[in-house]
Amino acid sequence: MKLQHIMFAILTAVFVGLASSCSKRAEILDNIPADVNLVATVNVDKLCSAVGVTLKGDGTAEVCVPMQGVVRGNMKMLDALAGMKAEGVADIDNIVVAADKENITYAILSVGDIERFDTATSEYLDWNEASNGYRSARLGSASLLAKDGLVWFVTGARDAVKSVDELKKRAREMSVAQLDGIAEVLGRDNMVNVAVASGLASMDKSDAGIDAQDKEWSVAALKEGADNSFVIDWEMMKSTGLTVKPKGMQNINPALLAYVPENFNVTLAFGLTREFDWEPLRKVVMMAGGFQTAAFMSVVNPYLESIDGTVLMAAAPSSPELMKDGDVSDWDFIVMVHMPQDKINSLMSMISSMMSTAGMTPTVTADGLMAIPQYGKTMYIGNVDGYLGISTIGFDNTRNNSLAPTFVNKDMAANLSLEPYSDYVHGAPEGTGLVVSASMDNGKGVVKLKADGTQWPVLVFLLTAMK
Numbered sequence: 001m002k003l004q005h006i007m008f009a010i011l012t013a014v015f016v017g018l019a020s021s022c023s024k025r026a027e028i029l030d031n032i033p034a035d036v037n038l039v040a041t042v043n044v045d046k047l048c049s050a051v052g053v054t055l056k057g058d059g060t061a062e063v064c065v066p067m068q069g070v071v072r073g074n075m076k077m078l079d080a081l082a083g084m085k086a087e088g089v090a091d092i093d094n095i096v097v098a099a100d101k102e103n104i105t106y107a108i109l110s111v112g113d114i115e116r117f118d119t120a121t122s123e124y125l126d127w128n129e130a131s132n133g134y135r136s137a138r139l140g141s142a143s144l145l146a147k148d149g150l151v152w153f154v155t156g157a158r159d160a161v162k163s164v165d166e167l168k169k170r171a172r173e174m175s176v177a178q179l180d181g182i183a184e185v186l187g188r189d190n191m192v193n194v195a196v197a198s199g200l201a202s203m204d205k206s207d208a209g210i211d212a213q214d215k216e217w218s219v220a221a222l223k224e225g226a227d228n229s230f231v232i233d234w235e236m237m238k239s240t241g242l243t244v245k246p247k248g249m250q251n252i253n254p255a256l257l258a259y260v261p262e263n264f265n266v267t268l269a270f271g272l273t274r275e276f277d278w279e280p281l282r283k284v285v286m287m288a289g290g291f292q293t294a295a296f297m298s299v300v301n302p303y304l305e306s307i308d309g310t311v312l313m314a315a316a317p318s319s320p321e322l323m324k325d326g327d328v329s330d331w332d333f334i335v336m337v338h339m340p341q342d343k344i345n346s347l348m349s350m351i352s353s354m355m356s357t358a359g360m361t362p363t364v365t366a367d368g369l370m371a372i373p374q375y376g377k378t379m380y381i382g383n384v385d386g387y388l389g390i391s392t393i394g395f396d397n398t399r400n401n402s403l404a405p406t407f408v409n410k411d412m413a414a415n416l417s418l419e420p421y422s423d424y425v426h427g428a429p430e431g432t433g434l435v436v437s438a439s440m441d442n443g444k445g446v447v448k449l450k451a452d453g454t455q456w457p458v459l460v461f462l463l464t465a466m467k
Contacts, residue, residue: 025041025094025096025110025186025187026177026183026187027110028094028096028108028109028110028150029096029175029176029177029183029186030171030175030177031108031150031167031168031171031175032096032098032106032108032167032171032175032176032177033100033167033170033171033173033174033175033176034171034174034175034176034178034179034212034215034239035100035101035170035174035212036098036099036100036101036176036197037099037100037101037196037197038097038098038099038194038195038196038197039096039097039098039099039176039182039186039194039195040096040097040098040186040192040193040194040195041094041095041096041097041186041187041192041193042095042096042097042191042192043093043094043189043190043191043192044081044093044095045085045093046093046190046191046223046224047191047192048061048078048081049224050191050224050230050457050459051067051457051459051460051463052064052066052067052456052457052459052460053067053071053078055078055081055082055085055086056082056086057086058086059079059082059085059086060079060082061075061078061079061081061082063075063078064456064460066456066460066461066464067460067463067464069464070463070464094109094110095107095108095109096108096186098167098176100167102156102157102163103156104154104155104156104157104163105154105155105156106152106153106154106164106167107152107153108150108151108152108153109150109151109153110149110150110151111146111149111150111151125137125138125139125144126138127146130145130161131161132147132161132165133147134146134147134161134164135147136160136161139153141155142154142155143155143157143160145160145161145164152164174212176195178212179212179213179215179239179240180239180240180241181217181237181238181239181240181241181242182195182217182219182237182239182241184241185219185221185237185241188221190221190222190223191222191223191224192220192221192222193219193220193221193222194219194220194222195217195218195219195220196217196218196219196220197215197216197217198215198216198217198218198236212239213238213239213240214238214239215238215239216236216237216238216244217236217237217238217239218234218235218236219234219235219236219237220232220233220234220235221233221234224457225448225450227450228450228451228454228455228456228457228458229448229449229450229451229457229458230448230449230450230457230458230459231446231447231448231449232446232447232448233444233445233446234444234445234446234447235443235444235445236443236444237443243442243443243444244443245442245443246411246443247275247276247277248272248273248274248275248276248277249270249271249272249273249276249411249412250271250272250273250309250411251271251409251410251411251441252269252270252271252310252312252407252408252410252411252412252413253271253309253310253338254404254407254408255397256269256310256312256336256387257312257401257403257404257407258397258398258399258400258401259312259314259334259336259395259396259397259399260312260314260334260399260401260403261314261316261393261399261401262399262400262401262402263316264314264315264316264332265315265316265317265416265417265418266313266314266315266316266414266415266416267312267313267314267401267403267414267415268312268313268314268413268414268415269310269311269312269313269407269412269413269414270310270311270411270412271309271310271410271411271412272307272308272309272310272311273308274305274306274307274308276307278301278304278305281304282297282301285297299350302343303339303343303347306339306340306343307337307338307339308338308339308340309338309339309387310336310337310338310387311335311336311337311338312334312335312336312337313333313334313335314333314334315331315332315333315334316331316332316333317330317331317332318330318331318332330376330377331392332377332392332393333390333391333392333393334389334390334391334392334393334395335388335389335390335391336384336387336388336389336390337387337388338386338387338388339387339388341383341386343388344382344383344388345383347388348370348381348382348383351370351381352370355372360372365380365382367382367395368382368383369381369382369384369389369395370382377392378392379391379392380392380394380395385397403415406437406439407439409441410439410440410441411440411441411442412438412439412440412445413437413438413439413440414436414437414438414439415435415436415437415438416434416435416436416437417433417434417435417436418433418434418435419433419434419435419452420432420433421433421434421451421465425465427465428465429453429454429461429465431453432451432452432453432454432461432465433451433452433453434449434450434451434452434458434461434462435449435450435451435452436448436449436450437450449462
C-alpha cells in the first residue's frame with residue numbers, strides 16, 4: 001500500500017466529486033469487501049477546517065493568514081470546492097478510501113446522476129465507454145470508472161475494470177458494511193475514520209480460515225481537539241466491535257519518571273508481563289538481518305522473555321542540531337528494564353566477558369555499576385532498584401519530572417517535546433513549541449499533538465513552520 005496513492009485518490013475524488021447525499025456512505029461500504037487491508041472515510045470539509053481553510057456558504061474559500069503562502073496557486077481549486085459544497089453539487093463529507101492486498105487503492109463517491117456528472121467533468125476529463133458497462137476516464141495516474149451510481153478512482157491497477165469488478169464480487173460475499181464494529185467506526189462524524197487490518201502478529205499467515213468477524217483491526221479517529229490540538233483516538237478491536245486487550249501488558253510504574261531529567265525530549269515506557277508476545281519483533285529483526293542477526297536474537301531472547309514490569313527509555317540530544325542531523329552518538333539517555341536479579345547478573349557477566357575479550361577492562365563504581373567509556377561519554381550499566389539500568393547520566397531518582405499525568409495508569413505512554421520549536425526546525429516561529437503525547441490502556445489509546453505559543457491549530461502551525 002502506497003500512501004501517495006491514497007492521498008492522490010482522496011484529492012482527485014474531492015476535486016471532481018458530484019455526490020448525492022451523505023446517506024450513501026453505507027451504500028459505498030456495501031461495495032468494499034471485508035478482506036481489505038485498509039478502509040477509511042474522509043470528511044474533507046472538516047479536513048480543510050483543520051488546516052485553516054473555511055469553505056464558505058457563498059461558494060468561496062477563506063484561508064487563514066499563515067496558510068496563505070502555503071496554498072498560493074491553489075485558490076482556484078479551493079474556490080471550486082467551496083462552490084460545489086455551497087450549491088449542493090458535491091457531498092464532500094462521504095469519501096470512502098480502501099486499499100487491498102495487491103496495493104491497489106480506491107476512492108469512491110456516490111453519484112445521483114451519471115449524465116450530470118459526465119457533463120460537469122467533461123471540461124477536463126475525456127469520458128469513454130469501457131467494458132462491463134462502465135464509463136471511464138483518466139486523471140493523472142488514476143483511472144476513473146462510473147457505473148450504477150458510483151464513481152471509482154483507482155490507482156495501482158493494471159486493469160481498473162477488472163479490479164473493481166473483483167472487489168465488488170468479494171464484497172457480495174462479505175462487505176465491510178456487514179462488520180458491525182468497523183461499520184460503526186467508519187460512520188462516525190470525524191475528520192477521518194480509518195480501520196487497518198492487524199497483520200504484524202501473523203505475518204506468515206493469510207486470512208484464509210479466519211472468520212471475518214474474528215478479524216482484528218486497529219481503528220482510529222482523526223479530529224480537532226480542544227486548545228487547537230490535533231487528536232487521534234485509536235483502538236484495537238474485532239470486526240464485531242469488541243475491544244481487543246493486548247496480551248502481556250500491565251500498568252507502567254510511574255515512579256521511574258523520577259530518574260528522567262525534566263529537559264529530556266523523548267520519554268517512552270511500556271508495562272510488560274512474561275506473557276508478552278515477542279514473536280512479531282523477532283520476525284521483523286530476522287527479516288532485516290542474516291546469520292549474525294539470528295545469533296544475536298538467540299542470545300537476547302531469554303532476557304526479553306524474562307521482562308516482567310516496566311521498560312523505560314528516555315533521551316535528549318546534547319544540542320538541538322543533533323536531532324536535526326540524526327546523529328545519536330552524542331545523545332544522553334537512560335534505559336531501565338525490570339527483570340529478575342539472576343538475569344541482570346547473567347547479562348552483566350556476559351557484557352564483562354565480551355569487554356575482556358575485546359581487550360577492555362570496565363571499572364566498577366562505588367554503587368556497583370559497570371562504567372564503560374563510549375563515544376567520549378561514560379556509560380553506566382548495573383542493577384538499579386531491581387531494574388537493569390543503562391545510562392550516560394547515572395541514576396538519580398530525585399528528579400522532578402512533570403510527565404506523570406501522561407503515564408499513570410497506562411500500559412504504554414510516550415512524550416516528545418520540541419521546545420522551543422525554532423531550535424529544531426529552521427524558520428519555525430520564535431517562542432513556540434511542539435508537544436506530542438501518546439498513551440494506551442486496555443487496548444484503547446490516544447495521540448495528541450499540541451503547539452504552544454501560537455493561536456493557530458497545530459496542523460496550521462506545522463505546515464507553515466515546515467514550508
